[in-house]
Amino acid sequence: MGGADTRLRAAVVGTGLIGGSVLLRLHAAGLDVAGWDPDGATRRRARELGVPAVERLADAVADRDVVFLCGPLPTLPATLVEVAAATAEDCLLTDVGSTKAQLAAFAAERGLTHRFVPGHPMAGTDRAGLTAALPELFHDAAWVLCPAPGPGLPAFRRLAALVMDVFAARVVPMAADRHDAVVALASHVPHLLAGALAGAAERSPLRDAVLALAAGSFSDGTRVAGTPPERTANMLLGNRAEVLAALGSVTAVLDELAAALRAGDRATLTAGHAEGRDARVALAGRPTVEVRRIFPPAGGGDELRFLHELGAAGGHLDGCRTTGDGVEYSARRLVAEPGGRPVAPLG
Structure with missing residues (x-):
């Protein structure tokens, strides 16, 4: 997916600080993007910025290739159900909520794992709303994505490539429950x-x-x-x-x-x-080393294990290329500190 690939049609549901920054970046990258927010004044503000913002949620997500769910955390389950019903089976869905395990389980119970990838960009400010949004907010930021087994892996690959290409973020693959334990200490406490x-x-x-x-x-x-x-x-x-x-x-x-x-x-x-x-x-930063892995098109336990272990060990993806022969990941992993804790092997 190229940063200026106007064939990709995106929607952003909820355009506060994070959703608004997603919206502005997608628009700046030249994608066909529509936004929706329950607040009329926010929709008008988006249009003043030159970004399409429609009056009905269903119109915003219709015929889209990817939809970002960016509303308040308690609203996400209901919004996910509504957006899934209004979009095609091949429409990729993701969220930006700060907790992952409950929503991941909710999506799995409703058979949405094949197209819903839980996400959490680790970026923000102490301000709120679309007026605080910044299109460059996610540049070089960690963006957690939670890959699921089986049919969830192709959806993860698609979204990981988009996030790295368009947002220039560092994709951190991580199991949903591990994410919640990590951010509890890194962000919530x-x-x-x-x-x-x-x-x-x-x-x-x-x-x-x-x-x-x-x-x-x-x-x-x-x-x-x-x-x-x-x-x-x-x-x-x-x-x-x-x-x-x-x-x-x-x-x-x-x-x-x-x-x-x-x-x-x-x-x-x-x-x-x-x-x-x-x-x-x-x-402030530790040295990293490049890691490359290739997995078959169908994916499997080895690919999922590699991704989960990479994120748990403090590493991140910086490339994801899918071909007919499979998927190739390029990643960075931490180098062990002299006399410090060992770094676990990956996959």
């Missing part, structure tokens, strides 16, 4: 911590003085507290069990540090923060 820190400042009798002296550490640590609270609540409740488990691991570390502080234990405080610094340094 940070929202809780940011809300707690900002909330403590708001309740403090020294609130104004605290905010006047707040430096980069406070600003960085509370950035996502500016996210619309309804969106944060949807995210946390949609992944409640995993978030609570991840929060338990965070509070265990925090309790260790607090105990060391009470005891005046400099060595434990230093060691604990050194451990945290190691993770922070690794966040």
Whole structure:
């Protein structure tokens, strides 16, 4: 699928920050794209930006090759059913919700695995709505896609190629339940911590003085507290069990540090923060090595295993080419750190 392939017809359902950014990027890439949002003012704003936005959802998705479902998390199951009924069997469907396991299971129960690929672009800002949307939002961002076995693999291949080609994103293939466990610690708990820190400042009798002296550490640590609270609540409740488990691991570390502080234990405080610094340094990037794999057209367990293991090991795809002979993936995987944790083999 080429970035300027106008034969591909796309639709975006829900055009807030993420959906709007998807819509604007598809439009900028020259694809035939239509948007729909339940809010009339948002539809008018899209048209002001030169992007077609129709009045009825069914008209937006009719005769489309791919539809992105970008509404609020609680609405996605019903929207998926509605859009699936209004589109052809070969129309590819995906979402951008921040939790995956429940929706993946819902789609499987309704026989949609052959054309629905759960997705989650790991990008955003603390603003909301189409007015905050950016066509370049996903450039070089991780975009999780959850491949399913059997008939789900061809749909995954199609969508992975599109996401890499049009959005210039790094596709991270991952099992849906593993995704939810990972983002609980990588994204959802940070929202809780940011809300707690900002909330403590708001309740403090020294609130104004605290905010006047707040430096980069406070600003960085509370950035996502500016996210619309309804969106944060949807995210946390949609992944409640995993978030609570991840929060338990965070509070265990925090309790260790607090105990060391009470005891005046400099060595434990230093060691604990050194451990945290190691993770922070690794966040800036670790070296990777290229991996290539070829699988038969029909797919199978080996292909699915390779994809799941790649994402679980911190790797990503940067190419997916399907031919009559099969599918060829090019990927990047992490290189083991000297003296650090080993990197598991793939497939």
